[in-house]
Amino acid sequence: MRILICDGLHPQGLDILRADPDVEVLAPDQPSAELIREILPECDAMVVRSRTKVTADLLENAPRLKVIGRAGTGVDNIQVQAASARGILVMNTPGANAMAAAEHTMALMLALARHVPQATQSMREGRWDKKRFMGTELYQQTLGIVGLGKIGTIVADRALGFKMNVLAHDPHITPETAAILGTEWVELDKLWSRADFITLHTPLTAETRNLINRDTLSKMKKGVRIINCARGGLIDEEALYEAIVSGHVAGAALDVFAKEPPEGSPLLRLPNVIFTPHLGASSTQAQENVSRAIAMQILDYLKRGIIRNAVNFPSMSAREYDRLRPYMRLAEQLGHLHGQLSTPIERVDIEYSGPELQELPLDPLTQSIAKGLLDPILAEKVNLVNAPLLLQERKIQLTATRTTATQGYTGLIRVTVESKGQKKSATGAVFPGNEIRLIRFNTYRLEAELEGINLIVQNKDTPGVIGFIGTTLGTFHINIANMHLSRTPEKDKAVAIIRLDTEAPEEALNALRANPMILSVEQVRL
Ligand SMILES: NC(=O)c1ccc[n+]([C@@H]2O[C@H](COP(=O)([O-])OP(=O)(O)OC[C@H]3O[C@@H](n4cnc5c(N)ncnc54)[C@H](O)[C@@H]3O)[C@@H](O)[C@H]2O)c1
Numbered sequence: 001m002r003i004l005i006c007d008g009l010h011p012q013g014l015d016i017l018r019a020d021p022d023v024e025v026l027a028p029d030q031p032s033a034e035l036i037r038e039i040l041p042e043c044d045a046m047v048v049r050s051r052t053k054v055t056a057d058l059l060e061n062a063p064r065l066k067v068i069g070r071a072g073t074g075v076d077n078i079q080v081q082a083a084s085a086r087g088i089l090v091m092n093t094p095g096a097n098a099m100a101a102a103e104h105t106m107a108l109m110l111a112l113a114r115h116v117p118q119a120t121q122s123m124r125e126g127r128w129d130k131k132r133f134m135g136t137e138l139y140q141q142t143l144g145i146v147g148l149g150k151i152g153t154i155v156a157d158r159a160l161g162f163k164m165n166v167l168a169h170d171p172h173i174t175p176e177t178a179a180i181l182g183t184e185w186v187e188l189d190k191l192w193s194r195a196d197f198i199t200l201h202t203p204l205t206a207e208t209r210n211l212i213n214r215d216t217l218s219k220m221k222k223g224v225r226i227i228n229c230a231r232g233g234l235i236d237e238e239a240l241y242e243a244i245v246s247g248h249v250a251g252a253a254l255d256v257f258a259k260e261p262p263e264g265s266p267l268l269r270l271p272n273v274i275f276t277p278h279l280g281a282s283s284t285q286a287q288e289n290v291s292r293a294i295a296m297q298i299l300d301y302l303k304r305g306i307i308r309n310a311v312n313f314p315s316m317s318a319r320e321y322d323r324l325r326p327y328m329r330l331a332e333q334l335g336h337l338h339g340q341l342s343t344p345i346e347r348v349d350i351e352y353s354g355p356e357l358q359e360l361p362l363d364p365l366t367q368s369i370a371k372g373l374l375d376p377i378l379a380e381k382v383n384l385v386n387a388p389l390l391l392q393e394r395k396i397q398l399t400a401t402r403t404t405a406t407q408g409y410t411g412l413i414r415v416t417v418e419s420k421g422q423k424k425s426a427t428g429a430v431f432p433g434n435e436i437r438l439i440r441f442n443t444y445r446l447e448a449e450l451e452g453i454n455l456i457v458q459n460k461d462t463p464g465v466i467g468f469i470g471t472t473l474g475t476f477h478i479n480i481a482n483m484h485l486s487r488t489p490e491k492d493k494a495v496a497i498i499r500l501d502t503e504a505p506e507e508a509l510n511a512l513r514a515n516p517m518i519l520s521v522e523q524v525r526l
């Protein structure tokens, strides 16, 4: 497996990757976009920080790529939707650099309040200018935190240590949780109007882009100071420039910029704005943490299929993965069965039941079913990441529900597929030893393995049909490995699931279909 390291990765992470005998690490020094484009087609994984832009165009020429690892938090430099459409997993290392970013925020806040960078510069120039650098304390000032996630929470804690009054706005956090963290949850307008310092800690999304703009700046207190150690696009930089020049905003501390580096930005000329070049995560500890985390996550995925911290797939712990694995195989095989029996598929209804499936995350199972359904149909590579998108594209409706019914099994998956007004359903269970079995097919009860080449023959339940099937297949030199029989409660119809050693040619299937007692014959490869 070849892993391309695009941006600087701490040696601890590199060592983990290099120690694996199955892995070849390509770590060119600060590779250009052209070099990345050249090497990527041969790579199974790539690791980036914020420098490399992973665009749809770049991914178009990455046929082997299975995973993009972001050694950090923000994935806004990766076109996640384009990666998902190509079945490429995108993972980050949430929280691994949160302490560094929170401490950097505090460093910027203090430096901004006491003009530390400007005073340093003035002394370098030979001055001793005490009057010019009169500052403000943090003590008893009001801090407004937008985004009370991992970093916002640490900032709140540190600000409380400085005895600041801390306001917080985060639509996904309740006022009760905010209060437990020692903060007062407020609507944004209140935060703008009450805060002496405002610090941003949200991801960059369509909703948060230009969160600080002319309108919101006008709602802020005169003399407010703004810190941004999250993402550049959160602030309309032109509006901020104007508000600082007019004196409405007393100063700003910026670690991140709409364009990085912010060459030519007029903000760089303002004496009351201080800057760092996206250093929020630049502590030794944070870089060790993110590099180790991403290296292990990538190996776990490539070698064992364990998915952690993916932004385009539900995560699961190694323990959950162990328990889910047989169900994921069952789910995929049930999907695979239906994908070959029904076309075009219009609707899929999934029911999960049994005690084991009450506790486990179900999204990986639903995605396994989607993968199984589409695999036999589509030419393109279908995997757990792109299968849900491909279902949507094909306008296939899907519902998934969890029920407590057990029917004596620890975990059951029932998949019902609707096509041309007809419904077919298949129910599977995991048996001891992680054996997977089809236990119901429409109304038939059975216990058939879900693997290999199988004929599904439905017939009128009259004597001689099974003998006829055996003889016909024998004529074509096709050996039967095993056979599972069942019939309807009314005893009028029966089904035979016949595992074959070799595929039956179309002539053999037609010879079976020629018998008027045989209602349908389908061959599926599981
Ligand atoms: N400067 C750096 O080097 C650096 C380092 C690490 C992280 N970051 C950035 O810091 C930011 C926060 O990272 P984190 O690890 O705390 O992420 P997080 O996901 O833990 O927290 C983000 C919080 O923002 C909240 N949020 C989402 N939309 C919001 C909205 N419209 N209004 C208010 N709150 C909203 C979420 O509910 C969440 O609680 C991210 O943008 C990340 O990329 C920057």
Ligand SMILES: O=C(O)CC[C@@H](O)C(=O)O
Residues within 6 Å of the ligand: 049, 050, 071, 072, 073, 074, 075, 097, 278, 280, 281, 282
């Ligand atoms: O990698 C970096 O230096 C910055 C990381 C930071 O922006 C993040 O979102 O984690």
